[in-house]
Amino acid sequence: MTGTILSQSDLAELVDHLVAEGTSVIAPVPARDDARRTEYRPIRSLGEAALGGPLPRCSLKEFFLPPSQVLLRYRQRKDGVDLQEVPTTFAPQVILGARPCDAAGVETLDKVMGWDYRDELWFGRREATTIVSLACRGVDSSCFCHAVGLGPNSTKGADVLLVPLNGTPSAHPSQPAGVLAESVDAFLRDSEPFAGAFGLEAKGQKPPPVVGYLAEPVTPKGEALLKGRGKPATERSDLEEAQGFVKVARDRVARNFAALQLANGHLPEWLANNFDHQLWKSLALRCHGCGACAAVCSTCHCFDIVDEHDSYGQGARRRNWDSCQSAKFTLHASGHNPRQTQTERFRQRVMHKFSIYPRRFDAILCSGCGRCARVCPAGMSLPEIVGEFVQLAGPEIPGSVR
Amino acid sequence: MNLYQPHRMRIEEITDETPDTRTFKLVFQDTALKDTFRFSAGQFGEYSVFGEGESTFCIASPPTRKGYIECSFRAVGVVTQAMRRLGVGDTVGFRGPYGNTFPIDRMKGQSLVFVAGGIALPPVRCVIWNVLDLRAEFKDVTIVYGARTVADLVYKRELEDWSKRPDVKLWQAVDPGGQTPDWTGEVGLIPKVLEKAAPSAQDAFAVVCGPPVMIKYTLPVLSKLGFSDDRIYTTLENRMKCGIGKCGRCNIGPVYVCKDGPVFNLEQMKKLPAEF
Numbered sequence: 001m002t003g004t005i006l007s008q009s010d011l012a013e014l015v016d017h018l019v020a021e022g023t024s025v026i027a028p029v030p031a032r033d034d035a036r037r038t039e040y041r042p043i044r045s046l047g048e049a050a051l052g053g054p055l056p057r058c059s060l061k062e063f064f065l066p067p068s069q070v071l072l073r074y075r076q077r078k079d080g081v082d083l084q085e086v087p088t089t090f091a092p093q094v095i096l097g098a099r100p101c102d103a104a105g106v107e108t109l110d111k112v113m114g115w116d117y118r119d120e121l122w123f124g125r126r127e128a129t130t131i132v133s134l135a136c137r138g139v140d141s142s143c144f145c146h147a148v149g150l151g152p153n154s155t156k157g158a159d160v161l162l163v164p165l166n167g168t169p170s171a172h173p174s175q176p177a178g179v180l181a182e183s184v185d186a187f188l189r190d191s192e193p194f195a196g197a198f199g200l201e202a203k204g205q206k207p208p209p210v211v212g213y214l215a216e217p218v219t220p221k222g223e224a225l226l227k228g229r230g231k232p233a234t235e236r237s238d239l240e241e242a243q244g245f246v247k248v249a250r251d252r253v254a255r256n257f258a259a260l261q262l263a264n265g266h267l268p269e270w271l272a273n274n275f276d277h278q279l280w281k282s283l284a285l286r287c288h289g290c291g292a293c294a295a296v297c298s299t300c301h302c303f304d305i306v307d308e309h310d311s312y313g314q315g316a317r318r319r320n321w322d323s324c325q326s327a328k329f330t331l332h333a334s335g336h337n338p339r340q341t342q343t344e345r346f347r348q349r350v351m352h353k354f355s356i357y358p359r360r361f362d363a364i365l366c367s368g369c370g371r372c373a374r375v376c377p378a379g380m381s382l383p384e385i386v387g388e389f390v391q392l393a394g395p396e397i398p399g400s401v402r
Numbered sequence: 403m404n405l406y407q408p409h410r411m412r413i414e415e416i417t418d419e420t421p422d423t424r425t426f427k428l429v430f431q432d433t434a435l436k437d438t439f440r441f442s443a444g445q446f447g448e449y450s451v452f453g454e455g456e457s458t459f460c461i462a463s464p465p466t467r468k469g470y471i472e473c474s475f476r477a478v479g480v481v482t483q484a485m486r487r488l489g490v491g492d493t494v495g496f497r498g499p500y501g502n503t504f505p506i507d508r509m510k511g512q513s514l515v516f517v518a519g520g521i522a523l524p525p526v527r528c529v530i531w532n533v534l535d536l537r538a539e540f541k542d543v544t545i546v547y548g549a550r551t552v553a554d555l556v557y558k559r560e561l562e563d564w565s566k567r568p569d570v571k572l573w574q575a576v577d578p579g580g581q582t583p584d585w586t587g588e589v590g591l592i593p594k595v596l597e598k599a600a601p602s603a604q605d606a607f608a609v610v611c612g613p614p615v616m617i618k619y620t621l622p623v624l625s626k627l628g629f630s631d632d633r634i635y636t637t638l639e640n641r642m643k644c645g646i647g648k649c650g651r652c653n654i655g656p657v658y659v660c661k662d663g664p665v666f667n668l669e670q671m672k673k674l675p676a677e678f
Contacts, residue, residue: 272655272675338678
């Protein structure tokens, strides 16, 4: 690792500078209705941010694919229609303290947004945005980034990666002993997101305060952001501490869904060949089709296009988030519906992520953030479900291509 | 330009095909585009009524006729019912052309058999006129078309034209009970009429469009007549929003109908999961 050491005050100055020049800075902040949770929102100073807190409730996709986005405006005249284009260039924004899984999800979506037809509304925002990821301090029992080939310090999609430093070499926390302790631990973690991170809070200890960050530029955009800030990372102890930090988080997330490997090169083909597998039906029986999983997902990008009047004779064509879990998603005008039951709709979601997207774009449409499992009212866990198929699919055949 | 920005088109002419089906003849308001717009048989577009939304239809006119496009629609949903309320001179939006095309070049020098049912004639009509406008480049042309009742037959004037042409063999049919006293065409379901027409599969391609149940029973007849799977073509009509491979709606397994289709041959369709 090479990079820059940013103290808390260096980072605060960076935020002040960006805000002063008119750049929108977005960071996790305590949620308005529940201070234990966070969400990505614009901040005016570093003090408002809750960096390193629990995983924000929703992913970053809303800053690139807003839940409801104007595609064009229209105004009806007596003898025609006036159309107004929307700009495809956007004001600069910096996302500070992005979760590595969320940043990765954004990069994964570049593929579908850019194949053949280039979605300028997506890429306009991508180009205007610098993503500063923050390596994860905590991991909860729904996290499974390791299973999709990412990790708590993954740089996919990031322009800069920050690793927290607390000034003392981090000790590996003790592991909770025994199966019972493990399940209690998991239960507590699920009830109170991140409360059990590293097992420190559970013992009444507070995690050591973060005094600074090791900032690693990943892209030229990231280099430009860090230029002239902090001091070069030369202290061996800082680098070791950062490595130690990452190792702890990595070891912790690896304990989730033991040995689950969804980046299995064999899985996309296997799923395609087992489209009618009996397991789909039994797995899908629990699904209500509410689509909450898709709303919070870092990579679900399906949308609807609708016209909405603002006032008489004028309005906007919008693209709104949609979900393949809804019965009307594929309903034809004739009444025919290719995906009649929740089984087909649930299968579509899993297939899209782990078979269709990998086969077409060579990337899993999942970043392992685990939000789908956290919000599911029926307690369905995507990693567990796909894990069942991984077991059936068997180990990857060496040399096989997906 | 933003991909979702439609072109404005003026409704030049409206034809009532059946009690609930209409054809619009549309001309680009942008005069430069009127001359430069190109498409191929089989492609589709996103048509819109501003304030109501977009809807997906094929381009029903042939690429051999330039300066305008046509679309035929049945008023069943929000957008199509709004389209029905429009008149000549009104504006609609159009994005396209999208999707793949029928292999017109491969079809040259060959015979063609067109089989269509009900409102599924428009995509086939595009190919029919494309072929008839270049008539010398193709061998025999057979058209088998049917609808539930005489009133439901679309493009009635064109059917009459085709029936009079010596270089076209036209078989018209209505479902039993759908005939009128003066009906001179066939009475029966499409697969039966196709069996009776028995077009030769020698150096021939078949283009089939219709409701799923018609397709299901027509394909075995074509196979029996000797058409191989790679010579039977159809278009798949899934619900779409973007038309350009982004909105995640029209896929059948790994295949995006908007990008990989809408035109498929039977060989390709047999590889798709049964979810369409």
